Amino acid sequence: MPTVSEGADKATEGLGERLLRLIPTRKQQQNDQSPPSKPPLVAQLFKLGSQDSLARLAWIAVLAAFCGNGVLLLLNMEVKQLERHDYSTLTALLFAGLLVVYRLSQNHLIRKSAEAIESALDRQRQRVVGDVLNLSLRDVEQLNDDHLRDGVAAQYSALSQTLVPLVAGVEGLILLVFMFAYVVSISAFVGLLTVLVLSVTVIGYLNKSKQLDAEMSDASQADAHFRQLTDAIVHGAKELQLSLGRRNALQEAMNTSSQAIARGRTRSAAQFAEIIATGTTISYLLVGAVVFIMPLIVNQEGSDISREVIAVIFLLGPIGSVVQAMQQYATAQFALRVINEFEAKVASCRKATESVRGGDKAIPAQDFSELRLEALRYQHLGEQGFAIEQIDLRLKRGQILFLTGGNGSGKTTLLRVLTGLYPRAGGKIILNGQELPLMPPQSYRELFASVFSDFHLFDRPYGLDEQSMQRFDHWLRQLGVRDKLADSLDHLPTAKLSTGQRKRLALAYVLAEKRPILVLDEWAADQDPQTRQRFYEQILPQLKAEGYTIFCITHDEHYFHCCDQRLHMVEGRLSQELL
Known part of the structure; x- marks a missing residue:
């Protein structure tokens, strides 16, 4: 699977992917054993036909650097003329023209690259x-929440913030090369001092880069831990309000985590500050060396020293851009590394899943008649992972089944294997007489509508067409929750709904999808007595009459008579079957 820094497929990759490949992560630098199969840089620089060519941007950067260097040259020429009490209108016009072209080309370069x-x-x-x-x-x-947020959103945001400084730094580096050539032409000594400044700056960055990466990684981990504690404030608000001791302990943990974030970011900032301060200080030392030391070594006229000082002062801008870009380069490398590691993890998961997934032959919902599990087994990851074993089960169209069992007996795990959310480890799933692969296809999962105990309510009715929305509205009214929502159902604010009302909304949503098998995990547990009675004695029979197959986890003993079959689960096995 291609990563950000590697770009998209060679046939479809764009300018942005090629630019991102110029920022190799540390891991890539270590792993790349062979040179990439792409044209040499010189060959790329002559590919000017495409508006999105990397070479086109390179030439624009060169144009900007040429104009910037031309501005410096014209200033020094005008200084010479002023010393002779002369003034050149042509030089002034050329200066203004080059300045305009420099601004336009630099602006285009940064905007187009970004x-x-x-x-x-x-x-x-x-x-x-x-x-x-x-x-x-x-x-x-397997992908924890923080890792997923970082890999899909957070690190992309961090990477985006580095773009403008990085592009400006590249343009500054090219300008620095041009200006360095001019400086050498007027004074080899000043050129030598410039090389010394850049060498010290680069060496300082290389010495700090590994430490920077480690500090940023530590700060990122501390930030992830703090986000987890922040979630506890929202999701555990009731418990915290009822216990001062728990609240104080959480506050202490958050204070400790906050201090860890501050320490990590302070250390990172200190590394950046040292790089920036060193570069800036040495730049000013360069100017000081030209003014205070060079006259002691080289016998020059004051006018020559003035031109050299002007040239060195012009160098400070590009040097500053390059130093700032070094900081952003470290941030971009870290963000790319996190993104690439996340993508590698996703690719590994997909590869493992694809190895047990068969084809995706369509299974029309109306064709469902019978579903059987034979000797089915599944084990959670890890040697000591909980397992369900020797599961034999038959579901027929228009049947109501209840599943009972103690906490941790495997009821929810069974539902997740049954619905194709988990790939089974062994046994058979047979649909309408046809055995399915270990990881059933998407069309099989489309047979199921579910409200699990840890269900999620989306903020919009995703996936519902106009006819489905009419069914959604119908079931909201049937379940007595329509009046809790706005007139328009395009947006579903659920924060003020009780747990029971949220479950009713979730049930209405899945019934609107009109899938043949309804799977419910303790749906009635949070309902009031009237709603619970109506659910078992009216809604379930109605759904059965419409052809639904209903598989419920429940412990409502008073309503066991409402099912066609009751199963009981103990320690991962269907130990008994009660009719």
Whole structure:
């Protein structure tokens, strides 16, 4: 799978992908054993036909650097003329013209580069989102929340913030090369001092880069831990309000985590500050050396020293841009490394899932008649992972099944394997007489509508067409929750709904999809007695009459008579079957 820094497929990669490949991560630098199969840089520089060519941007950067250097040359020429009490209108006009071209070319370079890279990041982000959405539930659970947020959103934002300084730094580096050539032409000694300044700056950055990466990694981990504690404030607000001791302990933990973030970021800032301060100080030392030391070594006229000082002062701008770009380069490398590692993890998960996934032959919902599990087994990851074993089960169209069992007996795990969210480890899933692969296809999962105990309510009714929206509205009214929502159902604010109302909204949503098998995990547990009675004695029979197959986890003993079959689960096995 291509990573951000590697770009998209060679046939479809754009300018942004090629620009991003210019920022290799540390891991790539260590792993790349062979040179990339691409034309040499000199050959690329002559490919000017495309508006999105890397060479075109390179030439624009060269044009900007040429104009910037021309401005310096014209200033020194005018200084000479002024010393002779002369004035050149032509020089002034050329100066203004070069300044305008310099501004336009620099502006175009930065805007075009940023636009191309942002487009590349957008394409990559969309690919990653698609890949993540195609993972199995087990794979998504392996990717912890913070890792997923960083890999899909946070690090892309951090990378975007580095773009303008990085492009400006590259343009500054090219300008620095041009100006250095001019400085050498007027004084070899000043050129030597310039080389010394740049060498010290680069060596200082290289010495600090590994430490910078480690400091940024530590700060990122501390930030992730703090976000987890912040989530506890929102999701554990009730418990915190009821316990001063718990609240104080959480506050202490958050204070400790906040201090760790501050220390990590302070150390990173200190590394950046040392690089920037060293570069800036040496730059000013360069000017001081020209003014105070050079006259002691080289016998020159004051006018020559003035021109050299002007040239060195002009050098300070590009040197500053390069130094700032070094800081942003370290940030970009770190962000790319996190993104690439996340993509590698996603690719690994997808590869493992694809190895047990068969084809995706369409299974029309109306064709469902019978589903059987034979000797099915599944084990959570890890040697000591909980397992369900020797599961034999038959579901027929228009049947109501209840599943009971203690906490941790494997009921929810069974539902997730049954619905194709987890790939089974062994046994068979047979649909209408046809055995399915270990990881059933998407069309199989489309047979199921579910409200799990840890269900999620989306802020919009995604995936519902006009006819489905009419069914959604109908079931909201049937379940007595329509009056809790706005007139328009395009947006679903749920923060003020109770747990029972949220479950009713979730049930209405899945019923609107009209899938043949309804899977419910303790749906009635948070309902009031009237709603619970109506659910078991009216809604379930109605759904059965419409052809739904209903598989419920429940412990409502008073309503066991409402099912066609009741199963009981103990320690990962269906130990008994009660009719």
